[in-house]
Amino acid sequence: MSEQSPITVEIKGISKQFVLRHTRSIKEALIWFLKGRKGDLSAKFHALRDVSMEIRQGETVALLGFNGSGKSTLLKHISGVMTPDEGTVRTRGRVAGLIEVGAGFHPDLSGRDNVYLNAAILGMSEAQIKERFDSIVEFAEIGEFIDTEVRFYSSGMYLRLAFSVAVHSDPEVFLVDEILAVGDEPFQKKCLDKIQELVDAGQTLVVVSHDLDLVQRVCSRGILLEHGRVVKDGPSHEVVEFLRARTK
Amino acid sequence: MTSLADTPLVRPGIGQGLKDVFRRRYLLKLLVRKEIKLRYRGSVLGVLWSYVKPAIQFVVFYIAMGVFLGLNRDVGNYAVYLFSGIVLINFFTEALNNAAKSIVYNSGLIKKIFLPRELFPVASVFVSAAHFFPQLVVLLVGCFLTGWRPTPLGLAAGFAGFLVLAMLSVGLGLFFSSVNVYFRDSENFVEMMLMVATWVSPVMYQWHMVHERLGDFWFGVYQANPVTVAVELFHYAFWSTTAGGDAALAAPPQLFELWLPVALVVSAAVLALGQFTFRKLEIKFAQEL
Numbered sequence: 001m002s003e004q005s006p007i008t009v010e011i012k013g014i015s016k017q018f019v020l021r022h023t024r025s026i027k028e029a030l031i032w033f034l035k036g037r038k039g040d041l042s043a044k045f046h047a048l049r050d051v052s053m054e055i056r057q058g059e060t061v062a063l064l065g066f067n068g069s070g071k072s073t074l075l076k077h078i079s080g081v082m083t084p085d086e087g088t089v090r091t092r093g094r095v096a097g098l099i100e101v102g103a104g105f106h107p108d109l110s111g112r113d114n115v116y117l118n119a120a121i122l123g124m125s126e127a128q129i130k131e132r133f134d135s136i137v138e139f140a141e142i143g144e145f146i147d148t149e150v151r152f153y154s155s156g157m158y159l160r161l162a163f164s165v166a167v168h169s170d171p172e173v174f175l176v177d178e179i180l181a182v183g184d185e186p187f188q189k190k191c192l193d194k195i196q197e198l199v200d201a202g203q204t205l206v207v208v209s210h211d212l213d214l215v216q217r218v219c220s221r222g223i224l225l226e227h228g229r230v231v232k233d234g235p236s237h238e239v240v241e242f243l244r245a246r247t248k
Numbered sequence: 249m250t251s252l253a254d255t256p257l258v259r260p261g262i263g264q265g266l267k268d269v270f271r272r273r274y275l276l277k278l279l280v281r282k283e284i285k286l287r288y289r290g291s292v293l294g295v296l297w298s299y300v301k302p303a304i305q306f307v308v309f310y311i312a313m314g315v316f317l318g319l320n321r322d323v324g325n326y327a328v329y330l331f332s333g334i335v336l337i338n339f340f341t342e343a344l345n346n347a348a349k350s351i352v353y354n355s356g357l358i359k360k361i362f363l364p365r366e367l368f369p370v371a372s373v374f375v376s377a378a379h380f381f382p383q384l385v386v387l388l389v390g391c392f393l394t395g396w397r398p399t400p401l402g403l404a405a406g407f408a409g410f411l412v413l414a415m416l417s418v419g420l421g422l423f424f425s426s427v428n429v430y431f432r433d434s435e436n437f438v439e440m441m442l443m444v445a446t447w448v449s450p451v452m453y454q455w456h457m458v459h460e461r462l463g464d465f466w467f468g469v470y471q472a473n474p475v476t477v478a479v480e481l482f483h484y485a486f487w488s489t490t491a492g493g494d495a496a497l498a499a500p501p502q503l504f505e506l507w508l509p510v511a512l513v514v515s516a517a518v519l520a521l522g523q524f525t526f527r528k529l530e531i532k533f534a535q536e537l
Contacts, residue, residue, distance in 0.1 A: 080260030
């Protein structure tokens with residue numbers, strides 16, 4: 001993680017404003033317009049204000065903060081789901097990850113179909129999926145249930161399969177939003193080992209989590225957000241201490 | 249690790265539109281296959297239903313309209329005439345209805361993971377094309393039973409008609425699916441438009457009836473609708489050789505020289521407009537859904 005490592009995520013002065021619209025129909029919008037645009041059809045709030053950071057290859061970064069501080073919004077900007085109002089986000093290589101457990105899983109499809117579909121959604125090619133399929137199933141410990149419809153899976157099986165597909169997608173930048181908290185102890189350990197393995201191989205990791213102990217274990221760098229601004233950026237144990245001191 | 253330093257920094261979330269759909273065609277294939285699989289899940293006859301339903305529809309048309317209403321007297325082989333138009337309209341209706349809803353329907357995914365969002369409306373059109381195929385088979389059986397002779401120009405006309413409607417469906421699908429994120433009125437508007445589509449094209453009646461009432465200018469306007477041209481191309485392809493004496497009325501003059509190019513240009517323009525609108529609006533999909 002020297003200064004020579006290439007930058008994988010570069011964020012320059014991004015701001016994001018959310019407009020909370022109260023209407024979903026043309027009729028209401030038209031009536032509001034005809035009534036002389038009285039009252040607010042929408043409310044605005046800043047989710048991110050002038051956020052900048054650089055993340056280099058091989059770094060393990062935790063985004064910290066209370067609910068509504070803008071962590072998840074920032075993660076969505078890195079993944080490309082959202083684009084900023086101002087400023088720029090640039091990434092190098094493939095960005096993928098687990099933003100929510102099983103987003104893109106369909107309960108009525110078998111585990112096998114879901115693995116293929118989900119892996120393709122995360123950007124894997126047909127050849128890559130075929131090559132890694134056995135490894136995905138093995139890591140998830142699904143075994144013979146792979147051809148069973150996913151709706152019969154226990155929540156643990158569901159999570160394991162989703163996580164397994166995501167880690168096997170092998171992106172340059174891996175994003176994880178609050179999923180390490182789920183799953184039993186042995187599987188959580190297995191996941192952490194796998195993540196460590198990926199980081200050692202040069203992957204960049206960006207995690208959003210409220211589990212401060214876990215964050216200190218996994219991540220070397222912490223970035224604290226408050227009301228959409230970066231208030232502290234440094235070694236994770238310092239940022240966690242800072243955050244703990246604030247809540248007291 | 250030097251290889252990563254050589255790859256450029258890019259802005260995530262900025263796609264290349266339909267080009268990305270082609271690049272991710274394996275994912276498109278899986279999405280289409282998923283929809284088809286889910287449709288027949290848990291049914292005993294499975295995909296056979298796709299053949300049974302249009303076959304019954306065809307028989308009902310033949311008896312009710314051809315025999316009881318006596319339309320066979322005015323239009324030779326009315327059942328094939330009607331059915332060849334209906335299958336095409338069925339395709340268009342299903343494709344556009346599903347495409348218009350596709351973005352809102354897949355909001356769970358679109359809010360969480362970045363992928364070319366054009367995939368969803370395009371996949372809807374492909375799924376509808378897969379459902380169109382059994383109807384085409386039933387139509388062909390009906391054609392052969394009533395003495396159809398395939399000609400090279402006829403087959404080309406059938407292909408062109410389908411292509412025009414597929415392009416139009418993708419274009420309108422992109423437009424309405426993206427507008428639907430902001431105003432849910434969009435899908436209702438599409439349903440209304442599709443109801444009208446059946447009647448502003450010569451599906452139930454014949455083109456020359458319109459020509460006689462409207463005169464040259466307004467008939468030209470009528471013909472500018474790509475759906476109309478597509479239906480006429482299908483009549484030419486599947487009905488004209490089975491119609492006996494009515495064959496001369498199968499297609500309006502200059503169908504190939506003038507109206508087919510017009511339909512292709514209009515459809516391509518709609519496609520370009522749909523893509524343009526979609527790209528303008530998709531920037532804020534994740535926060536509006």
